[in-house]
Amino acid sequence: AQSVAQPEDQVNVAEGNPLTVKCTYSVSGNPYLFWYVQYPNRGLQFLLKYITGDNLVKGSYGFEAEFNKSQTSFHLKKPSALVSDSALYFCAVRDRASGTYKYIFGTGTRLKVLA
Amino acid sequence: DTGVSQDPRHKITKRGQNVTFRCDPISEHNRLYWYRQTLGQGPEFLTYFQNEAQLEKSRLLSDRFSAERPKGSFSTLEIQRTEQGDSAMYLCASSLASGGPYEQYFGPGTRLTVT
Numbered sequence: 146a147q148s149v150a151q152p153e154d155q156v157n158v159a160e161g162n163p164l165t166v167k168c169t170y171s172v173s174g175n176p177y178l179f180w181y182v183q184y185p186n187r188g189l190q191f192l193l194k195y196i197t198g199d200n201l202v203k204g205s206y207g208f209e210a211e212f213n214k215s216q217t218s219f220h221l222k223k224p225s226a227l228v229s230d231s232a233l234y235f236c237a238v239r240d241r242a243s244g245t246y247k248y249i250f251g252t253g254t255r256l257k258v259l260a
Numbered sequence: 261d262t263g264v265s266q267d268p269r270h271k272i273t274k275r276g277q278n279v280t281f282r283c284d285p286i287s288e289h290n291r292l293y294w295y296r297q298t299l300g301q302g303p304e305f306l307t308y309f310q311n312e313a314q315l316e317k318s319r320l321l322s323d324r325f326s327a328e329r330p331k332g333s334f335s336t337l338e339i340q341r342t343e344q345g346d347s348a349m350y351l352c353a354s355s356l357a358s359g360g361p362y363e364q365y366f367g368p369g370t371r372l373t374v375t
Binding site for chain 1: 264291293295300301302303304305308310315316318351353361363364365366367368369
């Protein structure tokens, strides 16, 4: 069965500092991995995805994520946090080998960037 | 492209009543998903369609839930004999299907409160 874990409910970081939001996954085959962001009173928005190839994926708003197969992780990163990055972040996985188009989402990590 | 829309945005109903929600996906998107999200949790997969065909349904979904996508355009999600445990945000998302996998575009959600 596929699953995804976001071990931190909340991450606090000072504006201008680098940020990391953690995600680990479990699938039987190779994963498709996604990050989405949810702002208050807004729908989830796509940030970036890993399909295959380069382990470092660049996405919207200066975010990037690193796929690490040995550690089954897909951590979201940004070199310099902005107050406007404060939001709820979700990692999602789909098992490439399962034949399903079902996506499993993590429980979310609330990012708070302090001015 | 006006994005994914959902109607209504809020619904308050009494236990035992039936409710129906509508989702209008992005017009060229073949794939449509329904999710349920409760406070502190990520989106939980309910079902998905490719065009008008419902291809997968969560085992967690009871027989009180049914979804349709006539003509492969808009979709409806009906909950019969609502229970207080059905109170949640119901999210719709759409994506392209050929090739991919593609990111999902989410609607703003319908918040259901069962009293």
